[in-house]
Amino acid sequence: MTAQIIDGKAFSAKVREQVAAHVARLKEEHGITPGLAVVLVGEDPASQVYVRSKGKQTVEAGMNSYEHKFDATISEEELLAIVDKLNKDPDVHGILVQLPLPDHLDSDLVINSIDPAKDVDGFHISNVGLLGTGQKSMVPCTPLGCLMMLREHHGSLSGMDAVVLGRSNIVGKPMAQLLLGDSCTVTIAHSRTKDLPEVVRRADIVVAAVGRPEMVPGDWIKEGATVIDVGINRIEREGKNKLVGDVDFDSCAARAGAITPVPGGVGPMTIACLLANTVTACCRANGLPEPEGLTA
Numbered sequence: 001m002t003a004q005i006i007d008g009k010a011f012s013a014k015v016r017e018q019v020a021a022h023v024a025r026l027k028e029e030h031g032i033t034p035g036l037a038v039v040l041v042g043e044d045p046a047s048q049v050y051v052r053s054k055g056k057q058t059v060e061a062g063m064n065s066y067e068h069k070f071d072a073t074i075s076e077e078e079l080l081a082i083v084d085k086l087n088k089d090p091d092v093h094g095i096l097v098q099l100p101l102p103d104h105l106d107s108d109l110v111i112n113s114i115d116p117a118k119d120v121d122g123f124h125i126s127n128v129g130l131l132g133t134g135q136k137s138m139v140p141c142t143p144l145g146c147l148m149m150l151r152e153h154h155g156s157l158s159g160m161d162a163v164v165l166g167r168s169n170i171v172g173k174p175m176a177q178l179l180l181g182d183s184c185t186v187t188i189a190h191s192r193t194k195d196l197p198e199v200v201r202r203a204d205i206v207v208a209a210v211g212r213p214e215m216v217p218g219d220w221i222k223e224g225a226t227v228i229d230v231g232i233n234r235i236e237r238e239g240k241n242k243l244v245g246d247v248d249f250d251s252c253a254a255r256a257g258a259i260t261p262v263p264g265g266v267g268p269m270t271i272a273c274l275l276a277n278t279v280t281a282c283c284r285a286n287g288l289p290e291p292e293g294l295t296a
Contacts, residue, residue, distance in 0.1 A: 003256040006149050008145070008266055015269070015294065019279055022279050034094070035064035036066065037094065038098060041097075055067055087118065093118060093285055095120065096274065097111060123140065140174045142209075147178045158184075165216065166188075166209035166210040184205065202222065206221065210246050214244055214245070215247070218248060222255070279294065
């Protein structure tokens with residue numbers, strides 16, 4: 001079996017088109033322009049590239065982009081005051097504080113100071129609780145992107161056996177909640193799971209989010225399963241830097257029914273879902289119907 005490639009780059013472009021169309025309608029029918037504020041502290045190169053990309057795609061979708069950049073020496077009190085100001089700004093519908101923050105800043109405190117309704121990363125403890133109890137919440141972008149791709153590929157996920165490899169607050173746990181919400185039977189597996197290969201082998205859906213390069217070999221994958229590879233790991237091979245996922249792509253693709261590549265799979269969906277979450281937050285703030293197909 002040769003797996004169908006789930007093209008995250010193409011699918012994210014489709015999502016961004018849907019976002020742009022909804023933004024255009026909001027402007028035309030209601031005179032509202034969704035706004036996303038991104039807060040960047042320090043000079044982390046990867047974060048700077050990511051923030052630039054977010055800003056560019058926000059503007060391309062027709063939304064307002066507000067970037068707030070600060071030296072790594074900013075005090076916690078100053079940063080919390082910035083977040084408070086954005087919470088009160090009616091033109092800002094989504095707030096994202098880029099992680100990681102410098103060590104002297106309490107990330108949990110800062111994230112939980114964001115208005116939950118504007119928490120487009122879905123990391124606020126209120127949104128975590130709402131998602132966990134099946135209520136309307138802001139959903140973390142990467143798991144939301146994974147869910148969208150799975151729904152697009154399978155239609156209904158009801159009754160499918162899903163294994164989530166990884167138990168992080170950012171991907172593993174919310175991914176499991178979303179799959180439960182779509183009536184999958186869900187197992188969260190991790191480094192302490194007994195007989196991990198056998199646990200993975202029974203899955204119709206495998207979501208790998210462990211942050212270990214090529215950890216999952218093809219013989220762990222059930223014939224015809226769908227593999228969503230969240231990992232982005234930089235390794236050196238044959239003297240060259242290479243990006244690989246958490247699964248061994250070639251051996252897994254030989255057994256899977258469908259698989260996401262790295263790069264070009266889950267990665268592009270994360271920013272697309274950030275834009276979708278910003279539009280959703282804007283609609284909720286204004287008592288308008290949420291964009292169809294862009295929410296969990």
